[in-house]
Amino acid sequence: MKRQRGYSLLEVIVAFALLALALTLLLGSLSGASRQVGQAELRSRAVLHAQSLLATTGVIEPLQQGERSGQWEEGRYHWRLQVEPYADARADAGAGALAAADTVAGPVLAQLTLQVWWGQADAQRLQWRSLRLLPANAGTLR
Structure with a gap:
């Protein structure tokens, strides 16, 4: 009888072990990438909501000093907006600087x-921090 050539059982087991290890690493990296995409989507939605709020603040009604808060998407995102007069720390630091x-x-x-x-x-x-210029006739923040 001629000797048959082929793979031994040990070679097949080692090949399957290497395949299982490679698939485990591949699936782990794919799940990590999927999690990062989900976090990026949540962050993007938060940025869009914040840009919208900052764009409309002071347009519909005058700015008032104080703090407001609220939520978007049925409580999925929460926000807090604080409005206060701006004080330039550099101008206050100089000796004899006049208060504008x-x-x-x-x-x-x-x-x-x-x-x-x-x-x-x-x-x-x-x-986010932003500055708004209020007209002279608006007086001080309320």
Whole structure:
């Protein structure tokens, strides 16, 4: 009888073990990528909501000093907006610097600080700061 050539049982077992290891690594990287895509989608939605809120703040009704809060998408995203007069730390640091609000009766700067959070235990959080120029006839922030 001629000797038959082929794979031994040991070679087949080693090949299956290597295939199983490669598939495990591939599936692990795919699930990690899927999780990152999901987090990016949540972050993108939060950014879109925040941009919308910042764009309409002070347009529909005048800015008022203080804090407002709310939620979007039935409580999936929460936000807090704080409006306060802007104080330039560099101008206040100089000796003998004049306070602009005391000497000039012109436009006033308001600082808006918006925080948005979402996820379990509010683990994800973003924050924006923006300045708004209020006309001189608007007076000080209320």
